[in-house]
Amino acid sequence: MLYGITAATAALLLAAVLAALLRSPARRLGVVDRRRQRPLPLFGGVAVTVATCAVAAVGDWTGVAPLGTGIGQLLGAGAALAALGLAADVWRLKTRFLVVGTAVAAACVVPYTETGVAAGLPAVGWIVCVTVAFKGLDHADGLVGTVGVVTAFGAGACAAAEVMDGLAVLLSVLAAALTGFLMHNWHPARVGLGACGSLFTGFVLASSAVQVRAGYGFGSSVGVLFALTAVAGADAVLVVVARRIAGRPLLRRGPDHLGHRLRRLGLTPQGATVVLGAAAFPAVLVAVLMHTGWLGAQAAFWVALVVLIALWGVLRFPVNGSRRPASTQVRAQLRVRNG
Template sequence: MLYGIAAATAALLLAALLAALLRGPALRAGIVDRRMQRRLPLLGGLAVVAVTCFVAWVGEWTRIAPLGDGVGRLLIVAAVLAALGLVADVWRLRARVLVAGTAVAAFCVVPYDETGVPGGMLAVCWIVVASLAFKGLDHVDGLAGTVGVVTAFGAGACAAAEVLDGLAVLLSVFAAALTGFLMHNWHPARIGLGACGSLFTGFLLSSSLVLTRAGYGLGPSAAVVCCFGAVALADAVLVVLARWLARRPLLRRGPDHLAHRLRRLGLTPPGSVVLLGAGSFSTVLVGVLMHTGWTGERAVLWVAGGVLVTVAVLLRIPVQRPRETTSVQVSGQLRVRNG
């Protein structure tokens, strides 16, 4: 207990310090993203990954909080995937490379002896979808970190209920590191999570749920994991439907995510994050209650209904056109005028 508190405190402080130190090098190296007409350095995810791995390794090395074979392998694979995300932040890899890398990583962590081959394949699909959907949440200041912290605490509670102490400690350390990062990522953000941190977060959380639910029935497990990933999945469904109906490329970025549409309704950037964070807390709480047996599987129907209603309502909110399209139209108008 005391080690868990000390480890979480150390992770929070180290992540906050390292994120602040990495901001300057990221700006000088050009590892940035454009957000709200400003340059946002993207090495915040590296701080979260490095601190989580370091604190967890100290617990493993001292044998005070050993992770166990399955959890140790999960952390190593997640760190390798984070390295791929870091490469994507620096050199802008194609989306198919990230999908393939996430799929290979998922194949390496699923416990097939407990899930079976068919269940294992479904678990791989869930991890890939959840990881990429969580990456999509990193479209506004503070959102991915807030949802990640809430989900990590819920997943840690489920792991503790299954007496998976190593996994519970890892998730608590990760939640603390992500909280330290959020000190610099709240609006207006001074550093971003990037593909490195968002892929690591989504992969670690979704894989942890697979390990926690291994041995349970497929239907109840699907209900639990969908509750945990409700906000990320709602964002992904909303974006896919909006771009498909507008006949726009699915992989082209645009201001059509959950937080963007909430802002069109008049919410401030922090207000939209708080609202979505509260929604994540509600759905994660339902998932924890379902896992621990305090409520039945039918509770997932309320979550699914809330997601469908949210998507249906926000889909009708008009959004601004992507900046790339607007700039092309403007340049075309200038050429016509000059001609």
């Protein structure tokens, strides 16, 4: 218990310091994203990855908090995926390469001896989907960090219930590192996660959840895993459906995520992040209660129903209003002036 608190504190401080120190190098190297016409340095993901891996590795090396069977491999695969994400931040790799890399990493961490191949392959697909969904959440300041912290605590609680102490410590360290990063990522953000940090966060969370549910029934595991990552999954489904309806490419960035739509409804950037973080909490709580046996599998149905109703409402609400394009407005003004 004492080591867990110490490790979390160290990860929080280390991530906060590294995120501050890496802003200038990222800006000088041009590793930036555009957030509403402002350049955002993207080495925050390096800070989160290094802080999480370093603190977890020290605990395992000293024997104070051994990670346990397969958890070191999970952390190594996450670090390798973070390196691929960093390459994408620097050299703008196409999304398909990130998806393939995530699939390879996921295939290396699924515990097939406990899940079996029949359930292991869907687990690989689920890890890929969740990881990509978390990358998609990185479109607004503070969003991945907030949802990631909530999810990490939920997954950590499930790991603790299974007496998987090493995994529980890893997840608490990740939550602390994300919290330290959020000190610099809350709107207006001074540093961003980028593909490096968002892929690492999503992969570690999804892979940890699979490790925790290994050996349980397939149907009940689907419900727990869905509830645990409901907000990230809802955002991904919304984007896919909206872009299919509009005939836009799925992998091209656009202002059609949940965060964008909430802001068009009048919420501030901070408000949209708080709303989505608050929405993640009850879903994660349901997942924890299902995993520990306090709720039955039907609880996942109610979470799915709420998600579907919310998505239906968001898709139907005219978030874009009735604004005409700027060029159309200019022509209309000219016609008025010319009589």
